[in-house]
Amino acid sequence: MSYPDHTLQFSQGDSVVPRRVRIQTGPQPPYAGFTESNGGRREVARVVVFDARDVSVFYGSKKALEGVNLQIPRNRITALIGPSGCGKTTFLRSLNRMNDPVPGFRIEGNISYHGHEIYGPQVDRIEVRRRIGMVFQKPNPFPKSIYNNVAWALRNLGMKDGLDERVERALRGAALWEEVKDRLKDSALGLSGGQQQRLCIARAIAIEPDVLLLDEPASALDPVATAKIEDLMHSLKGRYTIVIVTHNMQQAARVADQTAFFGLDLSGAERVGTLIECADTEKIFNQPADPRTRDYVTGRFG
């Protein structure tokens, strides 16, 4: 099995809404709900991986997120966009229970993953994180060699057979192999920011998770590195379900199949983040249903 190679052709307009990106990937494994018609224009009809029902998040007495209802489809890229402080990252981190150690964290409502409640009583947090991987905003490689950064979790999980091949595969999948193959023993801290972030992606995909959560993965990187990360995401989509938080609307438009706009809920007494609208990317950017969405994507605020 190999991560699909890809050739990418895309065009970028000057407007907020660039034309849709067309990706040629390898043969897709068949799954339920997929219909192919019109020579390649896909419906985003889906198998649902995450189903969030009425999710609210509290940190102590402060409510951070209000009543989110959202479905994340399989093998697609879902982008969470919106201004700062509206709960995008909070929601993302709730998907793999990375909020648990935060003091005062409390979640109401229900998030289910392949039909199983993530916050259910029998659920093992570590198992959740094993299946739902995360890449963070600021690249955070371990102070180890490049090889060991990727191999560390593999060793923990007992996936030690063919370790060298697994590491190579992960690095190739993160489009980093060619740049580091001759210096695997070097410290990861010697890589550039963009390379470190790709290493973090390699590290995450090495253990073959089911889902990849990306928290503004390119926000700390320069445009060239950002472009490389975005290319990567298209190739990764074939194998993983991806949820990405981004401040960069253009990025969402370029990359995502489905986009969810998080804004402020002004109905209550406090300012709380909430999901305003979620739909296919094209629709969000061209014909948003909610005026707040329209304001945001046309740059009137935020």
Add this chain to the structure above:
Amino acid sequence: MTGAGVPDPTAPLTPSGNLRRRQIVSRLAETGATLAALLAVAVLVIVTYTVLVRGANALSLEFLVKGEPAGIGPAIVGTALVVALATVIAMPLGILIALYLTEFAGNRLAGSVRLTMDLMNGLPSIIVGLFIFGLLVYHHQDSVYAGSIALAIIMLPLIARGSQENLLLVPGSLREAADALGVSRWRTVLTVILPSALGGIVTATMLAVARAAGETAPLLILDSIVNNAKYSFNITEAAPNIPMTIYQLSEEANPEGFTRAWGAGFVLLAFIVLASLGARVLLARNRRKMAS
């Protein structure tokens, strides 16, 4: 290719693969760490409790005021004397050294001074005792001031380091403002920087005092006394002191002496706890002041 480690995503979110075993290992480690912490607290509680309970038996006003064999009054005074004198020596020197390191840094001497303070900090106290003995006491007699000088050497690195940390906490903006106003260095130091760091310096000194009060080895060599019955305020002679009292009583096989030793230990420990707590309270108040 999926190996043994990759779980079926649609399976329930219970541990898969080797996770069960790894969780057990992790729980064991957590338990071990908790037990270790409890062990340390237990030892502290046991020792303190023993001292408190047995020491309380010996305590009375008479005990605190009279000399041997009834009480340890002279020893309390003697310790106060030797520690006070040591503080008088060590505190100004420590502050000056800290000032040297923070205000006049960058000289060749600064590196040696830092090294010296570090080395001095790790000196076994009995060797400090030997040093002062060779310097001052050999062919002369034991005295309080010799003991004080030795204790001062022990206190010096503690005060210097604590003072240095607090001097460094003074915001650079204060210094810059003073410079901009044309105020001379020495005036800035004396009227702005030192007062601002004073709280922390006092804290460091209190902790050093707590440390010095309990030091026995230098006093064994320099301020050893046989007669604990009389009060002595003469610093050129040896005076009774609490650590030596405890030590001597503990080496004799006399149960009555043991009771007095516990009592003396109670007094010493109480002083140290009060000094440490006081230092902590001061530190907390200082932090609040700095933050505002």
Add this chain to the structure above:
Amino acid sequence: MDRFGDRVLYGVCAFAALLGVTVLLLLGYQVFHGAAPAISKFGLGFLYKTSWQPNFHIFGAGSLLFGTAVTSFMALLLGAPIAVAIALFLSLLAPAGVRGMISPLVEMLAAIPSVILGFWGILILAPFVHEHLEPFLHETLGFIPLFGPPETTGASVFTAGLILTIMVIPIIASISRDLFLTVPREIQDAASALGATRWEVVRGVVLPSTASGVVAAMLLGLGRALGEAIAVTQVLGAGSEIHTSLFRTGDTLAARIAEQFTESLASPLYLGSLFYLGAILLVIGLIFNLGARWIGRRFDYQRKVA
């Protein structure tokens, strides 16, 4: 006036600094000077000869070096893992409130004067060790020569080692705790996000990145154990032979100085020999202190690179 004031301040501070350095140098000189009679008589043979008979003017530090090594290393062997475990508990496991309560308690353990700890050791710990611990260890592990038959009234090398362990733990624990608290949250999060258990995060990320600092802390703790005179004196009988069993008496360099100091004043060779012990102690202590500094600095350097 102002320039003059500045100069005075500088002069006074520099004088204090110079005084500090001078004191340390003087100390080294004085200790070796005091040891001169013994050094000229015994030379380096003093270091391994074990015979110590003041009446015959025969002195040798061999068994004392042995005793120092055994007690100190026992303290380190027992104390370091416990201290690191405590540090992990305080920094990573305990909620902030618990940490705020227990950290000061651990530090208070370091504040107990050695004379009180030694006194408690003689009266409380030694009998307990002699009646319960030593027989138990001898029964279960007696095949190891270290755990021979309990002989003394608990005034054994083993008990002394336990007391030193109690002294060493708070030093290593508080330094290590501070080190663990500096490991960035982000890489711990990264490790957790890869499905690692808490222990794996510690073992894979926290410990490796603080390793040098923890080792430096251990060396500092070891230095403390090496130099402890009073508590060891109180707890140990003044044995002069080398035994393999921990449950017999022995003596250490620092304790020997404390025990026999008053008698030694009678004879210059005797006193010189004690000073010689002090000189050895000084050199050993210096080596460990410098070693801790060097390792600590290497650690700092790595952090900067990181």
